[in-house]
Amino acid sequence: MRLLHTMLRVGNLERSLAFYQEVLGMKLLRRSNYPDGRFTLAFVGYGDEADQTVLELTHNWDTDAYELGNAYGHIAIEVDDAYAACEAVRAKGGKVTREAGPMKHGTTVIAFVEDPDGYKIEFIQKGSRQGAHD
Ligand SMILES: C[C@@H](O)C(=O)SC[C@H](NC(=O)CC[C@H](N)C(=O)O)C(=O)NCC(=O)O
Numbered sequence: 001m002r003l004l005h006t007m008l009r010v011g012n013l014e015r016s017l018a019f020y021q022e023v024l025g026m027k028l029l030r031r032s033n034y035p036d037g038r039f040t041l042a043f044v045g046y047g048d049e050a051d052q053t054v055l056e057l058t059h060n061w062d063t064d065a066y067e068l069g070n071a072y073g074h075i076a077i078e079v080d081d082a083y084a085a086c087e088a089v090r091a092k093g094g095k096v097t098r099e100a101g102p103m104k105h106g107t108t109v110i111a112f113v114e115d116p117d118g119y120k121i122e123f124i125q126k127g128s129r130q131g132a133h134d
């Protein structure tokens, strides 16, 4: 078995596709409209679904916003340099909600940004994990 995708409901698909492609550098892998169900699915990621876990952005045509609640955590992306990744996101108009640096109570270098719907996305700096727990 392997992880195939994480599904996120988004309020505005074009806005989300612009963010995931232009700000986070993902590729639009496929997109399908389901007129009978009045929704569109768009799969985005850093490589083919045959060997990479991807995001499934779900746009319900009649819903333009969601309550994310307090249970959702984040999606994590590995980056070479979390500090530089945050600067790049800012330069492209993205929102950094937690600056890069060692995580609280641990050593892994992380940062958080938010997507247009408010979903948190974690940057984890490659090779920064030293602690046994993190
Ligand atoms: C290792 C990396 O993938 C993490 O996500 S750890 C990030 C860390 N998580 C927590 O603290 C979880 C417990 C917390 N009470 C919760 O429910 O979110 C985190 O968010 N650290 C914050 C920071 O600023 O370092």
Ligand code: NI
Pocket: 074, 076, 122
């Ligand atoms: Ni995490």
